[in-house]
Amino acid sequence: MAQRTTEIIVGLFVLAGMGAMMFLALQVSGLSLAAAGSTYTVYADFTDTGGLGPRGRVSMAGVQVGSIESIELDRDTFKARVTLSIDSDVNNIPADSAAMIRTSGLLGEQYIDISIGGDLESLQPGDNFYTTQSAMNIERLISNFASGR
Amino acid sequence: MMDAIARLGKNTLDFLASFGRASQFLLGVLVGVPKPSVGLPLLLKQIYSVGVLSLVIVVVSGLFIGMVLGLQGYTILSDFGSESAIGQMIALTLVRELGPVVTALLFAGRAGSALTAEIGLMKATEQLSSMEMMGVDPLRRVIAPRLWAGFLSMPILAVVFSMVGILGGMLVGVEWLGVFEGSFWGNMQASVDFRDDVLNGVIKSVVFGFVCAWIAVYQGYDCVPTSAGISSATTKTVVYSSLAVLGLDFILTAVMFGNF
Amino acid sequence: MAEAAYIFLENVVFSRSGRRVFDGLSLQIPRGKITAIMGPSGTGKTTLLRLIGGQLKPESGSVLVDGHDIPKLRRGALFQLRKKMGMLFQSGALFTDVSVYENVAFPLRVHTKLPEDMIRDIVLMKLEAVGLRGARDLMPAELSGGMTRRVALARSIVLDPELIMYDEPFAGQDPIAMGVVVKLIRQLNIAMGLTSVLVSHDVPESLNICHYACILSDGKVIGAGTPEQLREHSSDKVQQFLQGKPDGPVPFHYPAPERAVDFGLGAKQ
Numbered sequence: 066m067a068q069r070t071t072e073i074i075v076g077l078f079v080l081a082g083m084g085a086m087m088f089l090a091l092q093v094s095g096l097s098l099a100a101a102g103s104t105y106t107v108y109a110d111f112t113d114t115g116g117l118g119p120r121g122r123v124s125m126a127g128v129q130v131g132s133i134e135s136i137e138l139d140r141d142t143f144k145a146r147v148t149l150s151i152d153s154d155v156n157n158i159p160a161d162s163a164a165m166i167r168t169s170g171l172l173g174e175q176y177i178d179i180s181i182g183g184d185l186e187s188l189q190p191g192d193n194f195y196t197t198q199s200a201m202n203i204e205r206l207i208s209n210f211a212s213g214r
Numbered sequence: 215m216m217d218a219i220a221r222l223g224k225n226t227l228d229f230l231a232s233f234g235r236a237s238q239f240l241l242g243v244l245v246g247v248p249k250p251s252v253g254l255p256l257l258l259k260q261i262y263s264v265g266v267l268s269l270v271i272v273v274v275s276g277l278f279i280g281m282v283l284g285l286q287g288y289t290i291l292s293d294f295g296s297e298s299a300i301g302q303m304i305a306l307t308l309v310r311e312l313g314p315v316v317t318a319l320l321f322a323g324r325a326g327s328a329l330t331a332e333i334g335l336m337k338a339t340e341q342l343s344s345m346e347m348m349g350v351d352p353l354r355r356v357i358a359p360r361l362w363a364g365f366l367s368m369p370i371l372a373v374v375f376s377m378v379g380i381l382g383g384m385l386v387g388v389e390w391l392g393v394f395e396g397s398f399w400g401n402m403q404a405s406v407d408f409r410d411d412v413l414n415g416v417i418k419s420v421v422f423g424f425v426c427a428w429i430a431v432y433q434g435y436d437c438v439p440t441s442a443g444i445s446s447a448t449t450k451t452v453v454y455s456s457l458a459v460l461g462l463d464f465i466l467t468a469v470m471f472g473n474f
Numbered sequence: 475m476a477e478a479a480y481i482f483l484e485n486v487v488f489s490r491s492g493r494r495v496f497d498g499l500s501l502q503i504p505r506g507k508i509t510a511i512m513g514p515s516g517t518g519k520t521t522l523l524r525l526i527g528g529q530l531k532p533e534s535g536s537v538l539v540d541g542h543d544i545p546k547l548r549r550g551a552l553f554q555l556r557k558k559m560g561m562l563f564q565s566g567a568l569f570t571d572v573s574v575y576e577n578v579a580f581p582l583r584v585h586t587k588l589p590e591d592m593i594r595d596i597v598l599m600k601l602e603a604v605g606l607r608g609a610r611d612l613m614p615a616e617l618s619g620g621m622t623r624r625v626a627l628a629r630s631i632v633l634d635p636e637l638i639m640y641d642e643p644f645a646g647q648d649p650i651a652m653g654v655v656v657k658l659i660r661q662l663n664i665a666m667g668l669t670s671v672l673v674s675h676d677v678p679e680s681l682n683i684c685h686y687a688c689i690l691s692d693g694k695v696i697g698a699g700t701p702e703q704l705r706e707h708s709s710d711k712v713q714q715f716l717q718g719k720p721d722g723p724v725p726f727h728y729p730a731p732e733r734a735v736d737f738g739l740g741a742k743q
Contacts, residue, residue: 068255068258071255071259071262072258074262074266075258075261075262075265075266078262078265078269078367078370081269081370081374082369082370082371082373082374084377085373085374085376086373086412086416088377089309089373089376089408089412090412092403093376093402093403094403094406094411094412095402096408120407120410129404174404174405252584336570339565339567339570340563340564340565341567341568341569341570343529343563343567344561344563344567346527346529346556347529347556347559347560347561348557348580348584348585348629348633349553349554349555349556349557349581349584350553355584
């Protein structure tokens with residue numbers, strides 16, 4: 066009898082742990098069960114990535130559609146080559162769309178926003194973004210403004 | 215001068231000797247895994263007394279720490295007008311640091327000291343010795359289930375702590391101070407990564423669980439079987455566990471989150 | 475006597491924390507008899523039992539139990555051999571978290587695969603033997619000192635051992651409880667043919683029930699034989715111990731500097 070009670074209570078304890086783990090996974094880190102694996106990769110070259118980092122957000126019209134895989138320096142062009150992984154449901158991004166680095170709020174984190182083009186063809190896995198817009202650098206902006214150029 | 219050097223040498227040797235004994239002891243415990251039919255009920259009983267009974271203190275502390283984080287975070291972040299980042303702040307501090315560390319400290323105080331005292335008393339009343347004379351290895355019968363129970367309970371307690379803390383932070387931030395609930399969760403989800411933050415936090419708590427349980431059972435097993443010996447062993451358990459947890463936390467954080 | 479001996483100790487040397495407890499101790503304990511080992515407190519009587527049980531290893535010399543060389547046995551074989559040994563600890567050493575019944579059933583559950591009703595019968599038989607069948611549902615904390623020791627006795631004989639060791643069975647018992655223990659030790663010896671080793675410093679009780687006795691002092695055996703032989707023993711030390719004289723070869727005073735120096739009498743002159 067006591068043995069059985071112990072078993073049940075310990076079972077509940079483990080369940081509580083699993084529940085808390087699920088909470089941390091789904092509600093806190095926003096892991097969605099379906100998304101795993103089904104992404105495709107495209108590339109974008111920027112002259113300045115600013116404070117962009119891996120795991121950053123990639124969004125269209127404010128909705129997250131993917132994330133940043135990695136950022137590397139291209140040794141031939143001296144540009145930053147950013148690898149993006151996009152959810153495979155969003156497979157109809159027009160081929161002439163532009164990738165731009167934006168900041169959420171004034172001091173928030175930076176993310177990549179895809180502004181939609183008008184091409185009938187869509188980006189295929191492994192394609193490059195044709196047009197990109199680099200991070201807005203406030204410091205440079207101000208110095209440009211001050212020197213009147 | 216020579217005395218000081220000699221004392222240092224002696225202390226170092228003593229430390230190494232006791233660390234060696236503790237490792238040998240650990241090996242003895244881990245090598246002999248009892249049959250499931252015998253071991254499982256013993257393990258369940260220990261998970262109950264080590265884990266389940268620590269749940270209350272963990273939940274209450276988690277709630278209050280989360281609420282304090284909510285309050286403090288709000289006052290600081292509202293200076294920058296970014297109080298919606300409060301969710302992210304609470305979640306990251308809890309999941310990465312406070313969850314595993316505070317749970318381990320509470321565990322050392324609540325369960326670790328109890329384990330040491332229990333084993334020490336069993337030693338003092340010759341229960342371990344009589345078990346040995348009955349041809350039963352107390353390392354397997356008494357120590358191993360307690361070690362495993364601590365090891366298994368800690369991650370569970372830590373994730374429960376983090377969850378309750380986040381909910382407590384939400385209670386203060388969203389319900390009381392009026393942060394928009396959507397941005398509370400949204401910011402949190404955007405910045406907390408499951409693998410890098412949540413799983414690393416769990417790995418930390420697994421390591422802490424192992425170290426705390428090891429220290430607790432070893433101090434109990436190795437104590438001088440008198441009342442003074444047991445009380446000093448209990449103190450040692452809490453002090454050593456806390457120091458080990460904080461030191462290891464630094465190392466683990468550097469390895470996991472540091473950019474080298 | 476030699477061929478019937480169950481336990482042989484030969485030239486055993488053992489020290490603990492720098493102090494030499496046994497210095498070339500040799501001793502034989504006959505099979506099927508009650509042997510009392512007596513000596514002043516602190517002569518390592520309990521240590522002797524632990525050497526026999528293999529919980530401690532001597533620095534040199536051999537300990538043979540039923541032909542097995544204890545210090546050289548592997549762990550598994552030693553644990554196997556211990557099933558044939560029972561030991562009654564001074565404090566009883568009952569497991570405080572389970573009932574009397576479970577305490578007595580413990581060795582059976584660990585070492586045998588007997589069905590539950592058989593375990594129940596054996597446990598109740600052993601409890602009956604020590605007169606505590608009615609106390610089976612009590613917890614160890616609810617027992618008196620004498621009852622604790624009787625339950626512990628039931629537990630140590632539950633596997634029907636060949637050897638049973640009693641560590642100070644009379645210490646701290648009231649006269650009735652002491653009488654009960656004396657009766658039980660004697661009965662067990664007669665009924666089960668147990669080899670019994672009894673460690674004690676209670677001279678009259680021990681000499682009363684033992685067949686052989688030996689007296690330890692300063693890490694050596696200073697006298698051995700039947701109770702009658704011991705009473706006639708020529709050694710002063712043996713006589714001092716048996717008759718409980720406060721002063722003799724074992725001095726009343728712990729070694730100290732000269733009185734005059736300690737009390738400062740020398741300086742006044």
